[in-house]
Amino acid sequence: MNKEISAEEKILTAARRIFENKGMSGARMQEIADEAKINKSLLHYYYRSKQKLFEAVFKSAFNTLSPQINTILSSDESICEKITGFTFNYTTFMVKHPYLPNFILQELNRNPEFVTELISSKNLPGMKKFRNQIKDAVEEGKIRNIAAEQLFINILSLNIFPFVSTPLLKGFLEVSDKGFKDILEKRKTEVAEFIIQSIKL
Amino acid sequence: MNKEISAEEKILTAARRIFENKGMSGARMQEIADEAKINKSLLHYYYRSKQKLFEAVFKSAFNTLSPQINTILSSDESICEKITGFTFNYTTFMVKHPYLPNFILQELNRNPEFVTELISSKNLPGMKKFRNQIKDAVEEGKIRNIAAEQLFINILSLNIFPFVSTPLLKGFLEVSDKGFKDILEKRKTEVAEFIIQSIKL
DNA sequence: GTCTATAGCCAGATAGAC
DNA sequence: GTCTATCTGGCTATAGAC
Numbered sequence: 001m002n003k004e005i006s007a008e009e010k011i012l013t014a015a016r017r018i019f020e021n022k023g024m025s026g027a028r029m030q031e032i033a034d035e036a037k038i039n040k041s042l043l044h045y046y047y048r049s050k051q052k053l054f055e056a057v058f059k060s061a062f063n064t065l066s067p068q069i070n071t072i073l074s075s076d077e078s079i080c081e082k083i084t085g086f087t088f089n090y091t092t093f094m095v096k097h098p099y100l101p102n103f104i105l106q107e108l109n110r111n112p113e114f115v116t117e118l119i120s121s122k123n124l125p126g127m128k129k130f131r132n133q134i135k136d137a138v139e140e141g142k143i144r145n146i147a148a149e150q151l152f153i154n155i156l157s158l159n160i161f162p163f164v165s166t167p168l169l170k171g172f173l174e175v176s177d178k179g180f181k182d183i184l185e186k187r188k189t190e191v192a193e194f195i196i197q198s199i200k201l
Numbered sequence: 202m203n204k205e206i207s208a209e210e211k212i213l214t215a216a217r218r219i220f221e222n223k224g225m226s227g228a229r230m231q232e233i234a235d236e237a238k239i240n241k242s243l244l245h246y247y248y249r250s251k252q253k254l255f256e257a258v259f260k261s262a263f264n265t266l267s268p269q270i271n272t273i274l275s276s277d278e279s280i281c282e283k284i285t286g287f288t289f290n291y292t293t294f295m296v297k298h299p300y301l302p303n304f305i306l307q308e309l310n311r312n313p314e315f316v317t318e319l320i321s322s323k324n325l326p327g328m329k330k331f332r333n334q335i336k337d338a339v340e341e342g343k344i345r346n347i348a349a350e351q352l353f354i355n356i357l358s359l360n361i362f363p364f365v366s367t368p369l370l371k372g373f374l375e376v377s378d379k380g381f382k383d384i385l386e387k388r389k390t391e392v393a394e395f396i397i398q399s400i401k402l
Numbered sequence: 403g404t405c406t407a408t409a410g411c412c413a414g415a416t417a418g419a420c
Numbered sequence: 421g422t423c424t425a426t427c428t429g430g431c432t433a434t435a436g437a438c
Contacts, residue, residue, distance in 0.1 A: 007421080022311065025227035029414060039423060044415060069373065102310055108368040109303055110223065115372035127375050144398070149374055149384055150391050156370070157362035162354055164365060167309040169357070171316035172270065173350055174328050183350055190351050197345070198399035208403080230432065240405060245433060 008046050010036040012056065019057045020099040023106055027054075061104055062118050068093065072155060073130040079137055080196055087159055087192040094163045095184060102164050127152075143199040151199065158191045209247050211237040213257065220258045221300040224307055228255075262305055263319050269294065273356060274331045280338055281397055288360055288393040295364045296385060303365050328353075344400040352400065359392045 014036035018027045029050055033040040047053040072086050094101065108114055127148070134148040162169060162184060170180050215237035219228045230251055234241040248254035273287050295302065309315055328349070335349040363370060363385060371381050 023224065023226065023307075025224065026311070028412095030412095040414090041416080041424085042422065045421075048415095050414065073373070099310075102306070105303070105366050105369060106224075106307055108366075109300075110227070112368040112371075115368050119372040127373065146395075147387070147391075149376075150387065150395070152374070153363055153370060153384070153388075154359055154392075154395055156366070157358045158355055160366070161358035161362040165306050165309075165357070165361070167313040167316050168306060169354060170313075171320040172274070172328065173353070175350075183354070186348070186351065187354075190348075191355075194347075194351070194355055194399050198395050229430090231430095241432095242406085242434080243404065246403075249433095251432065 007036075007038055007042055010038060011043060011046055011053070012060070015053050015057050016061070019054060020061070020103040023103070024050075024054050024110075058104075058107055058114070059118070061100055062114075064097075065100060065104055066119065069156065070124060070126075072152065073127060074125045079133065079143065079199075083155060083195050084189075084192040086155065087195075088188050090159050091184065091188045091191070094160075095181075098163050098166065100163075101160050105164060141201065144201055146199055151195075154198075155195060158195065162187065208237075208239055208243055211239060212244060212247055212254070213261075215239075216254050216258050217262070220255060221262070221304040224304070225251075225255050225311075259305075259308055259315070260319070262301055263315075265298075266301060266305055267320065270357065271325055271327075273353065274328060275326045280334065280344065280400075284356060284396050285390075285393040287356065288396075289389050291360050292385065292389045292392070295361075296382075299364050299367065301364075302361050306365060342402065345402055347400055352396075356396060359396065363388065 011032070015027075015032050018032045018035055021027075022031075027050075029043055030040055032053075033043055043050075043053060047056065068086075068090055071089075072082055075082055075085075077085065130152065131148040134143075134146070134151060137143045138145050166180065170177075173180070173183070175183065212233070216228075216233050219233045219236055222228075223232075228251075230244055231241055233254075234244055244251075244254060248257065269287075269291055272290075273283055276283055276286075278286065331353065332349040335344075335347070335352060338344045339346050367381065371378075374381070374384070376384065
């Protein structure tokens with residue numbers, strides 16, 4: 001059954017694991033080959049170079065994360081529904097892929113041009129729609145006056161940061177792995193509450 | 202005048218810049234030497250190895266950041282004062298050192314043992330004091346019922362995340378460098394407001 | 403303390419047999 | 421497509437002159 005998985009797929013899966021842990025410069029082609037249990041030169045056969053393999057991994061990671069972020073901006077739900085839904089879905093997803101946001105932020109900081117390439121090529125409704133939604137909700141007296149940009153940053157911060165700073169938080173909170181997992185589990189609903197409490201009138 | 206600066210200092214300053222940008226594995230000793238305008242072998246003369254030089258930089262960075270975080274836990278101010286003060290001070294400081302949190306989180310994720318080494322060696326009042334403060338404030342009816350851990354994570358998230366995710370946020374917000382700088386400037390007070398709104402009764 | 407030169411290693415990439 | 425062997429360059433680190 002596992003024999004059915006092509007070498008190309010095995011490489012990509014292994015490369016994801018290694019690159020997400022060690023980053024572009026920390027990863028070794030030999031390590032990826034070992035992880036995939038294939039010969040090192042096959043990496044070059046399928047992906048030509050380390051850079052190209054890395055880009056495949058990075059784009060795939062970014063394209064996993066960015067639609068999730070985009071639901072906040074472009075879904076048609078009410079603000080509270082958005083916040084509740086996003087918080088729950090995002091945290092659930094991240095518990096399963098804890099290295100993803102860290103990897104993306106890291107490489108984006110090293111190579112900020114990637115963003116324009118990856119986001120602006122998509123022509124999404126983006127900020128404009130969200131800005132209007134917030135403006136309307138404020139005018140209709142549904143939420144207090146807050147800038148859409150600030151609210152957007154706050155939502156992302158509260159949801160993503162715990163996964164980027166796990167070791168630091170564990171240190172300051174003085175909790176075990178299990179204890180931290182429990183805290184994250186609670187955040188699936190706590191974070192939405194926290195935000196809604198803050199913007200309600 | 203600049204001649205007064207010792208080679209050792211020049212190396213450390215240069216190493217900070219390079220390591221904070223590229224991380225341990227991405228940095229090159231030659232690059233650090235060039236940045237410091239000094240001969241490469243002097244790096245080894247003063248710091249023996251890349252690893253040792255890196256550790257000097259990392260510890261210094263961590264010891265800059267961690268006392269700031271600790272003020273939330275251990276200062277004697279009221280909760281609202283803490284939140285307002287920390288938000289303002291931290292953001293002001295970070296605008297001047299935007300690479301610092303990213304660097305620390307990155308290397309901490311690669312090497313989680315660092316935390317225990319660096320935090321627990323300090324024997325700080327830590328979480329305990331903060332937990333009590335929150336418990337008291339809840340009982341006295343000053344704030345709504347919220348777990349100290351969650352509040353702590355929220356405060357850090359809202360303050361630190363924007364500096365860790367700058368390229369990503371710029372991309373989604375579709376703003377220029379200047380536009381993003383303005384948003385951060387506003388956060389010096391907006392973030393505290395956001396938190397206090399959420400926890401007040 | 404500061405320099406030049408170089409040892410020694412390791413990683414990415416390719417050649418070529420099967 | 422998959423393997424072994426090897427080239428090539430770059431990087432850390434040291435030896436040794438001044």
